[in-house]
Amino acid sequence: MKTKHIVLRNLNATTRDFFAGPGSLESAQSAPPTLQVAVDDIERKDISSLNRDPDVVAIAPVMPMNLIRPVALENVELEGTTVENAASLTASTQTAPKLTWGVQAVGADTSPFTGEGIVVSVLDSGIDATHPAFAGVEIVQKDFTGEGDGDKDGHGTHCAGTIFGRAVEDTRIGVAPGVSKALIGKVIGEQGGSSDQIADAILWAFENGANVISMSLGIDFPGFVQFFVGRGLPIELATSRALEGYRANVQLFQSLAALANARTAFAQPTVLVAAAGNESRRQTNKDWEIAVAPPAVSEGIISVAALGRGEKGYTIAPFSNTGANLSGPGVQVLSAKAGGGLVALNGTSMAAPHVSGVAALWAQKLKQSGRLTALELTARVIGNSTPDGIAAEFDPFDIGAGMVRAPQS
Numbered sequence: 001m002k003t004k005h006i007v008l009r010n011l012n013a014t015t016r017d018f019f020a021g022p023g024s025l026e027s028a029q030s031a032p033p034t035l036q037v038a039v040d041d042i043e044r045k046d047i048s049s050l051n052r053d054p055d056v057v058a059i060a061p062v063m064p065m066n067l068i069r070p071v072a073l074e075n076v077e078l079e080g081t082t083v084e085n086a087a088s089l090t091a092s093t094q095t096a097p098k099l100t101w102g103v104q105a106v107g108a109d110t111s112p113f114t115g116e117g118i119v120v121s122v123l124d125s126g127i128d129a130t131h132p133a134f135a136g137v138e139i140v141q142k143d144f145t146g147e148g149d150g151d152k153d154g155h156g157t158h159c160a161g162t163i164f165g166r167a168v169e170d171t172r173i174g175v176a177p178g179v180s181k182a183l184i185g186k187v188i189g190e191q192g193g194s195s196d197q198i199a200d201a202i203l204w205a206f207e208n209g210a211n212v213i214s215m216s217l218g219i220d221f222p223g224f225v226q227f228f229v230g231r232g233l234p235i236e237l238a239t240s241r242a243l244e245g246y247r248a249n250v251q252l253f254q255s256l257a258a259l260a261n262a263r264t265a266f267a268q269p270t271v272l273v274a275a276a277g278n279e280s281r282r283q284t285n286k287d288w289e290i291a292v293a294p295p296a297v298s299e300g301i302i303s304v305a306a307l308g309r310g311e312k313g314y315t316i317a318p319f320s321n322t323g324a325n326l327s328g329p330g331v332q333v334l335s336a337k338a339g340g341g342l343v344a345l346n347g348t349s350m351a352a353p354h355v356s357g358v359a360a361l362w363a364q365k366l367k368q369s370g371r372l373t374a375l376e377l378t379a380r381v382i383g384n385s386t387p388d389g390i391a392a393e394f395d396p397f398d399i400g401a402g403m404v405r406a407p408q409s
Contacts, residue, residue: 001231002041006196007050008058008255009036033262037200058255060248064220064227065193067125067155068275070345071319073331098171101309102162102329102354105389106175108361111406114178115360117367119268120163121183121205121213122353123198124156129184131157133165133173133336138181142204144197145189152190154338158345159216160184161336162353163360168342173335175357175406178364183208188217195219195249198295202256202272209268211363211377214356216275216349218293221246250298257300261374269363269374271381272301273356275348277321289322289398296324302359302381305399306330306351313391316398320348326385326400328354355381358404365407380407 011034039062042050047059103109128151129139141149151157164182165174185201187193198217205213224245228238260270274296281288296303305324306317308331317331330351337343362380366372385401387394 002043004039004062004196005042005047006058006060006062006199006252007038007040007056008199008252009038009055010034010057011036011055033259035203035256035259037196037203039196058248058252060195060252061245063195063245063249064223065188065195065198065217066220066223067153067188068216068218068278068347068349070155070347070349071278073318073346100171100173100334102333102350103172103175105307105314105329106354106358106404107406107408108175108357109172111361111408113361113364113407115164115176115357115364116178116180118176118179118211118360118363119181119183119209120176120179120356120360121185121208121210122156122160122163122356123185123187123201123205123213123215124159124217125153125188126151126156126186127160127184128154128157128336128338131161131336131338131340133161133168134182135166137164137179139184140182140208141184141186142201143186144201145186145191145193147186147189149186151186151338153188154343155188155216155349156184156186157338158335158343159214159349159353162333162350163214163357165336168336171334171342173342175354176360179360181209183210192220193217195252199252199256206260206263206267206270210270211268211372212356212359213270213272214353215273215295216347216352218275218277218296219246219249246294250294253295253298254300257298261300264373264375269372269377271359271374271377273352273359274301274303275352276303276305276324278319278347278349280319280321282316282318292321292323302326302355302378303400304328304348304352304355304404306346306348307390307399307403308332308346310391313389314403315391316394317346317348319346320351320398322395322398324400325382326355326404327351327402328358328404355404358406361406
């Protein structure tokens with residue numbers, strides 16, 4: 001049975017071993033590794049021989065991808081504080097000077113950096129480029145779905161607003177409002193998306209100068225199981241095949257993250273940030289925790305859990321998947337609403353853009369000192385995260401290194 005597979009090829013054979021790092025490449029090559037995403041119908045039995053091709057870096061079945069959907073949190077308690085319905089939160093609830101709580105929590109309001117000179121890419125549902133939050137930003141859009149530019153969902157607009165949005169309704173929503181160029185890849189449309197589109201978009205962002213790539217999306221594993229069931233496989237075999245595909249896609253995204261590190265010697269440094277996922281259900285059972293989902297789980301990608309506010313400090317959101325590298329504000333996050341105005345949403349999808357914004361601030365600081373590399377940027381973002389301010393008796397596996405923090409000097 002033939003199925004569509006992503007074949008990630010290195011078009012420059014002398015740099016095939018880019019996993020060895022930029023140091024090994026510098027002596028052998030004066031140009032960065034050049035990868036290409038191709039999609040072919042492949043028989044499962046042919047994958048092994050294809051893997052022996054020296055130009056092939058990774059092979060993975062095309063898997064369905066979806067947005068990590070915001071979560072409604074009506075009457076859910078976080079450390080004794082009742083969380084309001086997200087839609088009810090407006091800018092009027094913010095204290096003067098008007099800042100979203102997330103901008104304050106990560107220390108962006110007291111940072112001397114704004115993200116100036118840093119290029120950010122958001123791979124999501126697109127963007128409402130006419131929203132006042134993006135006034136003055138050079139927005140480069142590319143549609144990978146075939147539906148055209150724009151944002152019918154609103155998810156991508158909200159995420160972009162948190163990263164680099166300007167003040168709206170006299171409220172600062174953006175962590176890095178000095179970012180003046182954004183690469184917006186529309187990778188999820190009304191019919192969802194697929195892992196080949198995400199991989200293609202990552203390479204596009206690399207090639208167009210992105211320093212930070214933000215992704216609030218994940219693999220639709222149940223949908224892939226049903227794909228095989230629809231082809232006549234029994235549920236046990238369908239699940240096994242889907243697990244093979246899951247593992248191969250994790251390796252695919254790891255290869256792309258490795259490429260980001262390797263490119264540092266030849267092109268702009270890039271880090272990838274991804275939401276951990278919203279499948280946990282701690283409000284139902286405190287032990288009902290789900291691990292970080294792809295692509296965030298792939299090595300080399302910064303995975304982000306979600307924190308909310310409580311009377312005793314920040315606390316893990318009940319939906320937030322566990323095992324992430326670090327955390328960001330992800331409950332009652334106020335940001336740009338497609339069509340105009342502001343809206344508050346909950347999810348690791350809202351936490352990841354806070355981390356992407358902070359990454360832009362650190363990138364500006366490192367760039368000014370001539371020390372900007374992918375490894376250094378990743379180390380600063382994760383290493384400066386802190387458990388300070390998080391309610392006592394937290395589980396370190398839930399929050400990772402803790403709340404992400406912006407540079408303060």
